[in-house]
Amino acid sequence: MRVLASLLLLTLVTACQDGPDSDLLSYVEGLKSSQQGQLDPLPELKKRETFSYRADSEGIRDPFSTTGSFVTSESRESSVRPDNDRKRQVLEQFPLDTLFMVGSMKMSGEMVALVRSGDGIIHQVRVGDYVGQNYGKVVAVSSNEITLRELVPDGIGGWQERPATITLAK
Numbered sequence: 001m002r003v004l005a006s007l008l009l010l011t012l013v014t015a016c017q018d019g020p021d022s023d024l025l026s027y028v029e030g031l032k033s034s035q036q037g038q039l040d041p042l043p044e045l046k047k048r049e050t051f052s053y054r055a056d057s058e059g060i061r062d063p064f065s066t067t068g069s070f071v072t073s074e075s076r077e078s079s080v081r082p083d084n085d086r087k088r089q090v091l092e093q094f095p096l097d098t099l100f101m102v103g104s105m106k107m108s109g110e111m112v113a114l115v116r117s118g119d120g121i122i123h124q125v126r127v128g129d130y131v132g133q134n135y136g137k138v139v140a141v142s143s144n145e146i147t148l149r150e151l152v153p154d155g156i157g158g159w160q161e162r163p164a165t166i167t168l169a170k
Helices: 002-015 022-033
Strands: 100-107 110-116 122-125 136-141 145-153 159-167
Touching: 100 159, 110 136
Parallel strands: none
Antiparallel strands: 100 110, 110 122, 136 145, 145 159
């Protein structure tokens, strides 16, 4: 029995002499010694004709210039600007696309819209209230829509008015 265990141990020791990754190492050595192919040379770059933009000679404004007649003092000193001195109302924290008109009613002869906000609460909205994140002032309320006037930046330091509506959700 002792001789059999010794033979088994000797067989296991000699089988592991090459190591567990000897076949991988021999494969990599075979790849390294094999003949390598040749790469094609890079193609020559063709010369392109250069183009110079000349807007001034034709009386056209240069689109790459930051100065020009498109920025007027009138557009910078527009009378339209947000009223930042007033207290912001609850519905001004929600974007317009998250507000839904769910109904309307007349209270004391005045039309009042019912609006569901993004947090699921129903609010009463009247003419003169502010709605949405772009300083949207309610200018009209009817039985099926709310009309407002938003103030958005014009991109050159001023503000411009933009009409918007919230219609009755179906």
